[in-house]
Amino acid sequence: MKYMCKKHRNWLVEHPTELLPSFRKTRMAGRAAMARLSWDHAVLYYGNALEMSEIMLIQKPGQRTQQRYVDTAIEMMHALRNSAQANTSHFLFSHVLDRLEQEAEHLFTVESLAVLRNVAFGSKEKANARLEQQPSQLQPTSGYLH
DSSP states (O other): OSSOHHHHHHHHOOOOGGGGHHHHHHHHHHHHHHTOOOOOHHHHHHHHHHHHHHHHHHOSHHHHHHHHHHHHHHHHHHHHHHTTTGHHHHHHHHHHHHHTSSSSOOOSSSHHHHHHHHHSOOOOOHHHHHHHHHHHHHOOOSSSOO
């Protein structure tokens, strides 16, 4: 999975204090795109946010970082399933599991992975309904990466 350009990725690695603010802005942009039902744009934003959260996993491993990664993957999966790229959701699920297996500590919650699995492989209607019941996750705020 490559959504972020190499130059931007390298810059974030070299400027770790900018990583979390950039991640938050990008994730919010994904949420704003989902609120507009602009699923393909949401996938692009979430792809970048997921890559940023992977960098955070490397730089600062732990339960909070792993949960942020899984939560971002869930939101990206939601956007993917509603986009023109819905057939790639299986790849994302496998990618997330592979990435989490690389972590020394497996502190991610089983419940979060169950949500990801259901969003990836379950009924799209049920996944949409479940995520719409979590307004705090999907509410856009101002601020964008680019």
